[in-house]
Amino acid sequence: MKIEKIIREVCKDFEPYIAGKPINAIKRELALESVIKLASNENPLGASKKALEAIKSNFEDIFFYPDSSSYYLKKALSESYNLPIKNIFTAAGGDEIIELIAKLFFNHGDEILISKHSFIRYAMAVKLMDSRAIVVPMKEGLTYDLATFLKMCTQKTKAIFITNPNNPTGTYNTKSELLEFLRELPLNDKFGIKPLVVLDEAYFEYALQEKDYPNGLDFLKDNPNLIVFRTFSKIYGLAGLRVGYGFANEEIVDYIERIRPPFNVNFLAQVAAAAAIFDKEQIEKSQKLIKEEKKYLYKELEKLKVKYINSAANFILFSSLPFRSGELFRKFLKEGVIVRSMDEYELPYYVRVTIGTHRENELFIEKLKRIHKI
Numbered sequence: 001m002k003i004e005k006i007i008r009e010v011c012k013d014f015e016p017y018i019a020g021k022p023i024n025a026i027k028r029e030l031a032l033e034s035v036i037k038l039a040s041n042e043n044p045l046g047a048s049k050k051a052l053e054a055i056k057s058n059f060e061d062i063f064f065y066p067d068s069s070s071y072y073l074k075k076a077l078s079e080s081y082n083l084p085i086k087n088i089f090t091a092a093g094g095d096e097i098i099e100l101i102a103k104l105f106f107n108h109g110d111e112i113l114i115s116k117h118s119f120i121r122y123a124m125a126v127k128l129m130d131s132r133a134i135v136v137p138m139k140e141g142l143t144y145d146l147a148t149f150l151k152m153c154t155q156k157t158k159a160i161f162i163t164n165p166n167n168p169t170g171t172y173n174t175k176s177e178l179l180e181f182l183r184e185l186p187l188n189d190k191f192g193i194k195p196l197v198v199l200d201e202a203y204f205e206y207a208l209q210e211k212d213y214p215n216g217l218d219f220l221k222d223n224p225n226l227i228v229f230r231t232f233s234k235i236y237g238l239a240g241l242r243v244g245y246g247f248a249n250e251e252i253v254d255y256i257e258r259i260r261p262p263f264n265v266n267f268l269a270q271v272a273a274a275a276a277i278f279d280k281e282q283i284e285k286s287q288k289l290i291k292e293e294k295k296y297l298y299k300e301l302e303k304l305k306v307k308y309i310n311s312a313a314n315f316i317l318f319s320s321l322p323f324r325s326g327e328l329f330r331k332f333l334k335e336g337v338i339v340r341s342m343d344e345y346e347l348p349y350y351v352r353v354t355i356g357t358h359r360e361n362e363l364f365i366e367k368l369k370r371i372h373k374i
């Protein structure tokens with residue numbers, strides 16, 4: 001084909017991101033009447049009620065372009081986190097934030113450190129920019145190995161992605177580990193600064209219940225090389241609206257503002273997110289549900305002698321044995337439960353399940369028993 005000749009080299013063998021399958025697609029494909037989705041770490045309680053109210057009272061204004069500066073959303077974030085607006089940016093989800101950072105910083109030849117078995121979108125963004133992803137192995141127990149990150153950091157290292165807690169393993173790094181890592185990072189001789197650290201806290205609110213779980217925002221003041229970002233897709237239940245936000249020093253935020261698409265956060269997303277950030281009830285109810293249901297699922301998995309990884313987030317990575325990941329995923333699909341195959345995360349004997357409502361989790365366990373013929 002002639003088109004291929006004009007495609008950028010790095011895009012020629014690009015693999016698309018495999019998204020969690022939507023419920024209706026599975027109903028259609030497998031002629032199933034009832035399907036539950038436990039695949040994309042959405043909130044089983046649904047969207048923040050405050051967000052829904054805000055959408056209802058604003059939806060008629062969608063004929064206007066959104067406020068390009070997301071002023072009211074940033075103001076709400078600023079109030080909520082007690083940080084100045086000049087240190088805050090917003091985007092169409094964490095996904096866009098990752099891409100904006102890549103476009104802003106990554107040149108051909110730059111090395112970007114990412115962890116094995118971590119969120120796949122970092123490696124995709126690195127590839128898109130024709131930079132080099134250096135993959136750092138995980139420690140036993142599938143946790144980030146920050147000491148090895150330090151060892152693998154060279155003068156070519158432009159940036160480092162850290163996910164805390166990590167998707168898909170659910171493991172996290174403690175405050176003291178992260179502080180030591182930030183302190184020990186070597187200076188880049190040419191630039192006179194340390195490599196950029198991108199701290200992805202998509203599951204921050206769930207992990208708050210863990211011992212010594214750090215709040216990345218506490219490190220911003222002492223680390224001008226740090227970008228922390230979060231999302232409204234998870235605990236706030238707004239995944240369908242596509243809105244995320246980040247914090248960094250003023251200079252970084254200024255550059256992000258220059259390169260981002262002018263209307264990257266749509267109008268309803270801005271309005272909903274600005275209301276959701278103050279929805280304490282949503283946060284507390286969701287934290288409580290996930291805490292209780294995690295206990296229930298751990299107990300049931302133990303009864304079934306299925307190995308799992310302790311999770312600080314709203315999902316659990318568990319062993320797919322005696323099946324391969326993709327095989328167990330397909331068996332669950334036939335039972336009307338969408339979970340997540342871990343083949344693309346190089347975890348061929350694990351599957352990830354999002355923690356659902358109690359009824360959904362019971363159903364998941366019932367189906368697991370059926371698959372294992374117990």
Ligand SMILES: Cc1ncc(COP(=O)(O)O)c(C=O)c1O
Nearest residue numbers: 093094095119167202231233244
């Ligand atoms: C670790 C991590 N970071 C970022 C994202 C992106 O989320 P969103 O683009 O919906 O904000 C996800 C989504 O699953 C995630 O798991």
